[in-house]
Amino acid sequence: MKTIDELLAGGVTGKRVFVRADLNVPLDGATITDDGRIRAVLPTVKALADAGARVVVASHLGRPKGAPDPAFSLAPAAARLGELLGTDVAFATDTVGESARTTVDGLADGQVAVIENLRFNAGETSKDDAERGAFAEQLAALADLYVGDGFGAVHRKHASVYDLPARLPHAAGHLIGTEVGVLKKLTEDVKRPYVVVLGGAKVSDKLAVIDELLGKADRLLIGGGMAYTFLKAKGYEVGISLLQEDQIPVVTEYMERAEKSGVELVLPVDILASSEFPDLKTKAPAEFVTVDADKIPSDKEGLDIGPRTRELYASKVADAETVFWNGPLGVFEHPDYAGGTRAIAQALVDSEAFTVVGGGDSAAAVRTLGFDENAFGHISTGGGASLEYLEGKTLPGLAALED
Ligand SMILES: Nc1ncnc2c1ncn2[C@@H]1O[C@H](COP(=O)(O)OP(=O)(O)OP(=O)(O)O)[C@@H](O)[C@H]1O
Numbered sequence: 552m553k554t555i556d557e558l559l560a561g562g563v564t565g566k567r568v569f570v571r572a573d574l575n576v577p578l579d580g581a582t583i584t585d586d587g588r589i590r591a592v593l594p595t596v597k598a599l600a601d602a603g604a605r606v607v608v609a610s611h612l613g614r615p616k617g618a619p620d621p622a623f624s625l626a627p628a629a630a631r632l633g634e635l636l637g638t639d640v641a642f643a644t645d646t647v648g649e650s651a652r653t654t655v656d657g658l659a660d661g662q663v664a665v666i667e668n669l670r671f672n673a674g675e676t677s678k679d680d681a682e683r684g685a686f687a688e689q690l691a692a693l694a695d696l697y698v699g700d701g702f703g704a705v706h707r708k709h710a711s712v713y714d715l716p717a718r719l720p721h722a723a724g725h726l727i728g729t730e731v732g733v734l735k736k737l738t739e740d741v742k743r744p745y746v747v748v749l750g751g752a753k754v755s756d757k758l759a760v761i762d763e764l765l766g767k768a769d770r771l772l773i774g775g776g777m778a779y780t781f782l783k784a785k786g787y788e789v790g791i792s793l794l795q796e797d798q799i800p801v802v803t804e805y806m807e808r809a810e811k812s813g814v815e816l817v818l819p820v821d822i823l824a825s826s827e828f829p830d831l832k833t834k835a836p837a838e839f840v841t842v843d844a845d846k847i848p849s850d851k852e853g854l855d856i857g858p859r860t861r862e863l864y865a866s867k868v869a870d871a872e873t874v875f876w877n878g879p880l881g882v883f884e885h886p887d888y889a890g891g892t893r894a895i896a897q898a899l900v901d902s903e904a905f906t907v908v909g910g911g912d913s914a915a916a917v918r919t920l921g922f923d924e925n926a927f928g929h930i931s932t933g934g935g936a937s938l939e940y941l942e943g944k945t946l947p948g949l950a951a952l953e954d
């Protein structure tokens with residue numbers, strides 16, 4: 552894989568360089584609640600701009616449906632990038648249209664532009680190779696060189712991640728270099744006990760990862776939205792909790808396999824459950840009950856792990872040598888449901904293990920709950936991406952950067 556340093560050594564002055572970043576940051580309206588993913592791409596953007604490149608930064612944000620949707624505009628991220636760089640950053644209000652073309656044409660050497668959310672175009676995420684390819688052609692017209700640095704999205708076979716680098720001379724950015732360097736350690740010579748903590752809301756994406764992790768980790772602690780499919784598979788009532796009903800047989804098989812192979816698969820023993828999802832805007836106090844994990848009322852949903860589970864999980868982390876954690880353990884954006892996530896973060900900080908936190912929201916949770924980033928071994932910008940890397944899968948966005 553060619554590195555950005557090699558690309559820079561070849562000279563980039565006056566060249567239009569397309570940087571595929573992951574600026575998929577958490578937003579409250581138009582306010583960025585955690586800018587970690589923007590800060591993570593700064594070394595690459597700065598290096599290119601300082602070398603006189605005309606830098607075109609592109610990313611997805613959220614999951615819009617292949618058409619413009621103001622709620623998912625990258626404008627706030629572009630503004631924040633400008634603040635962090637300490638320079639004006641131009642913003643194109645479309646991705647491959649008139650605004651993008653004139654914005655990129657207007658760049659002087661060393662200037663930076665951000666184009667609008669790539670997922671406003673159906674071609675970005677299309678499963679159809681021709682449709683993705685056609686969109687990649689349009690993106691390729693905006694640049695001379697490509698730098699892949701959106702580590703959080705390298706597991707997606709999307710036009711800007713996979714098809715575009717095939718059309719332009721390409722290299723891996725600094726962030727991808729750092730992320731792969733650290734995660735490699737977890738796949739090669741991992742120190743044991745190796746504990747993996749899994750939570751979050753992208754349940755269908757992440758359940759599949761457990762298949763591989765059962766052969767790699769010594770302990771798997773399950774929380775967040777992930778937990779309820781397991782609890783249901785055990786025959787418990789989960790009320791209106793997040794549930795992946797079609798995955799119950801799969802999860803049952805995981806539990807059987809874990810038992811046979813001596814992997815500890817640990818599930819919550821108590822839950823905070825409520826009849827309504829909390830208001831994340833006003834953060835008005837929530838009404839919830841704390842119940843045993845097998846006694847979730849049928850009209851309530853689980854929104855955090857309970858106090859006994861927090862203690863149990865902390866004890867399972869205490870003697871670990873390596874911990875990988877992806878996915879908040881509850882709806883941490885609301886203070887009443889942040890306790891489980893805070894407890895796990897604290898357990899990682901207290902342990903002597905090499906700790907890796909992965910995922911946009913997980914990393915955001917750690918920072919917004921007031922933890923010092925330096926108290927963790929590594930905070931990865933990739934959630935699904937880092938999990939799939941640990942699975943040993945070939946990731947489209949990394950494969951595409953190979954020479
Ligand atoms: N019990 C729950 N019910 C519903 N949502 C939950 C629950 N527990 C956690 N969540 C939500 O999960 C979301 C984060 O999940 P997600 O899987 O996206 O994690 P992530 O760290 O961002 O990883 P990635 O980078 O792959 O997106 C948070 O917004 C949180 O509120």
Ligand SMILES: O=C(O)[C@H](O)COP(=O)(O)O
Nearest residue numbers: 573575703704911934935
């Ligand atoms: O948040 C993430 O994990 C990345 O930005 C990828 O987003 P996606 O899961 O919507 O593809």
